[in-house]
Amino acid sequence: MNKNIIDGKKIALKVSEDIKDKIRAMNRDYNTIPGLAVILIGDNPASLSYVRGKEKACNNVGIFTQTFAMPAESSFESISELILSLNIDERFHGILLQLPLPKHLDSEKLIELIDPQKDVDGLTSENAGLLLLGSPRFVPATPLGVQRLLIEENIKTDGAKILIIGRSNLVGLPLSILLLQKREGANATVTVAHTSTKNIEELSLDSDIVIVASGLPNTLLGRMVKKGSVVIDVGVSRMPDHTKKTGYKLVGDVNFNEVSQIVSKITPVPGGVGPMTIAMLLNNVYLAATFSLKKAN
Amino acid sequence: MNKNIIDGKKIALKVSEDIKDKIRAMNRDYNTIPGLAVILIGDNPASLSYVRGKEKACNNVGIFTQTFAMPAESSFESISELILSLNIDERFHGILLQLPLPKHLDSEKLIELIDPQKDVDGLTSENAGLLLLGSPRFVPATPLGVQRLLIEENIKTDGAKILIIGRSNLVGLPLSILLLQKREGANATVTVAHTSTKNIEELSLDSDIVIVASGLPNTLLGRMVKKGSVVIDVGVSRMPDHTKKTGYKLVGDVNFNEVSQIVSKITPVPGGVGPMTIAMLLNNVYLAATFSLKKAN
Numbered sequence: 001m002n003k004n005i006i007d008g009k010k011i012a013l014k015v016s017e018d019i020k021d022k023i024r025a026m027n028r029d030y031n032t033i034p035g036l037a038v039i040l041i042g043d044n045p046a047s048l049s050y051v052r053g054k055e056k057a058c059n060n061v062g063i064f065t066q067t068f069a070m071p072a073e074s075s076f077e078s079i080s081e082l083i084l085s086l087n088i089d090e091r092f093h094g095i096l097l098q099l100p101l102p103k104h105l106d107s108e109k110l111i112e113l114i115d116p117q118k119d120v121d122g123l124t125s126e127n128a129g130l131l132l133l134g135s136p137r138f139v140p141a142t143p144l145g146v147q148r149l150l151i152e153e154n155i156k157t158d159g160a161k162i163l164i165i166g167r168s169n170l171v172g173l174p175l176s177i178l179l180l181q182k183r184e185g186a187n188a189t190v191t192v193a194h195t196s197t198k199n200i201e202e203l204s205l206d207s208d209i210v211i212v213a214s215g216l217p218n219t220l221l222g223r224m225v226k227k228g229s230v231v232i233d234v235g236v237s238r239m240p241d242h243t244k245k246t247g248y249k250l251v252g253d254v255n256f257n258e259v260s261q262i263v264s265k266i267t268p269v270p271g272g273v274g275p276m277t278i279a280m281l282l283n284n285v286y287l288a289a290t291f292s293l294k295k296a297n
Numbered sequence: 298m299n300k301n302i303i304d305g306k307k308i309a310l311k312v313s314e315d316i317k318d319k320i321r322a323m324n325r326d327y328n329t330i331p332g333l334a335v336i337l338i339g340d341n342p343a344s345l346s347y348v349r350g351k352e353k354a355c356n357n358v359g360i361f362t363q364t365f366a367m368p369a370e371s372s373f374e375s376i377s378e379l380i381l382s383l384n385i386d387e388r389f390h391g392i393l394l395q396l397p398l399p400k401h402l403d404s405e406k407l408i409e410l411i412d413p414q415k416d417v418d419g420l421t422s423e424n425a426g427l428l429l430l431g432s433p434r435f436v437p438a439t440p441l442g443v444q445r446l447l448i449e450e451n452i453k454t455d456g457a458k459i460l461i462i463g464r465s466n467l468v469g470l471p472l473s474i475l476l477l478q479k480r481e482g483a484n485a486t487v488t489v490a491h492t493s494t495k496n497i498e499e500l501s502l503d504s505d506i507v508i509v510a511s512g513l514p515n516t517l518l519g520r521m522v523k524k525g526s527v528v529i530d531v532g533v534s535r536m537p538d539h540t541k542k543t544g545y546k547l548v549g550d551v552n553f554n555e556v557s558q559i560v561s562k563i564t565p566v567p568g569g570v571g572p573m574t575i576a577m578l579l580n581n582v583y584l585a586a587t588f589s590l591k592k593a594n
Binding site: 188 | 405420421422423424425426427428429430431432455456464466470471473474477478479484485486487488489490491493494495500
């Protein structure tokens with residue numbers, strides 16, 4: 001691997017090993033096994049593949065996990081019943097509703113039914129608000145994974161100029177709040193750009209770190225980045241590719257070939273932010289289990 | 298008044314007159330009078346003066362208001378009892394806990410006790426989260442007032458470069474989220490700067506709109522702004538002034554004399570954002586009353 005490519009897999013493995021040790025200790029000292037319930041509605045192939053990945057990662061670190069699969073045509077009421085029963089099921093410290101849901105379902109309303117103490121995706125309004133108010137409990141795994149990558153790679157954020165391209169509720173906005181806080185791996189000057197931003201190039205050329213979460217391939221090109229800067233690519237799109245067995249390949253939001261020639265560090269897709277997202281989910285489930293122990297004592 | 302000075306008082310009056318009309322209609326059609334309960338702990342003179350201002354503004358537009366004053370040494374329990382009783386008191390659609398509280402009290406915990414449906418200051422985690430997630434219910438009055446000023450003055454935010462100086466939970470961070478959303482009076486490219494930002498001047502010189510909420514006089518000087526840009530001053534500090542009866546004068550975060558020579562529009566202190574903050578509180582109380590009517594029907 002080129003020396004300027006950030007190996008997200010390797011860092012995620014390191015983080016996971018650390019969580020595994022902590023879980024082993026929790027098991028030994030408190031006889032507790034962290035548990036994650038995953039709710040999967042319908043059979044979207046990408047969702048299915050994400051859920052399998054999460055199950056595997058949980059198994060690897062000693063998190064008990066169970067997937068509750070329901071048909072695509074499930075009613076709001078039946079899913080809400082499931083959520084409410086999981087809220088009081090002591091085997092599960094975390095509950096995850098795999099998104100996106102089929103169109104007839106109101107995702108926001110269903111997410112709000114999850115007990116905020118078990119909302120390891122950080123998507124309930126209470127957990128989003130705690131982040132905005134500076135006392136984060138569960139931060140969504142992708143922004144958290146990006147921050148952890150920066151910390152583990154010793155990339156200085158303190159006083160750095162960071163440009164985030166993309167203003168989604170799941171990545172861009174929470175990440176901007178996370179990186180603005182006066183903490184380790186943060187304290188940056190943060191700009192958020194989006195589809196209505198004029199002249200993104202002028203902003204990106206002036207940034208020490210560019211984080212791209214636009215969902216569109218080729219959002220960031222070689223001529224748009226400063227020599228020696230750092231680029232984090234949050235995007236994952238499936239592009240048709242007949243040379244692959246699956247028929248597609250994964251690409252990010254960054255033109256990797258161009259940008260990797262210029263920057264000092266860059267995450268690849270796949271193998272960059274993706275593995276970190278899963279590792280931070282494991283971290284949140286472990287955290288949820290520690291909260292429940294604190295409540296019990 | 299110079300033609301480039303934004304008359305916050307006049308705009309606030311216009312907004313208040315509009316709210317007054319709506320409240321009159323609500324009274325006539327639904328026999329409902331919006332009510333605001335204000336909790337005032339101790340006798341901080343600035344808090345006292347803010348509360349008097351809010352009472353007066355409520356009276357002017359037909360909002361029923363009552364101030365619950367408690368001594369500075371009140372216990373957490375006694376205040377929480379008051380909040381819980383106000384949560385179920387149907388006379389009040391909004392509850393406001395005047396900050397700052399005496400040091401022995403945990404403000405965050407007390408705020409979380411307010412029913413989010415009555416949290417007209419938008420300070421509970423649920424309401425902060427709804428803003429971050431893009432479905433705002435109650436937005437804190439100061440950020441909302443800044444946005445309304447921009448709208449009423451026809452200052453184009455769509456695609457504009459906005460710099461916010463200050464990252465507080467009450468102003469800078471919620472304002473950044475508000476101005477990033479794809480809505481009227483928003484859709485801007487937003488940068489948040491703070492005490493760890495290097496070379497703020499470079500950023501402010503490059504911005505179409507600079508909003509200063511640092512809490513420090515002279516944060517923004519003449520040489521730091523672009524000709525023709527717009528400056529909004531959120532700061533209010535009391536400076537000793539022996540020529541005044543009160544012994545002090547109010548100053549903002551902007552060096553008004555210098556900056557007003559260069560920009561196309563600027564808010565004064567006092568008479569800029571301050572009156573808008575009170576007007577937006579009235580707006581939030583009216584909104585709370587409409588929510589309770591919707592629930593009842």
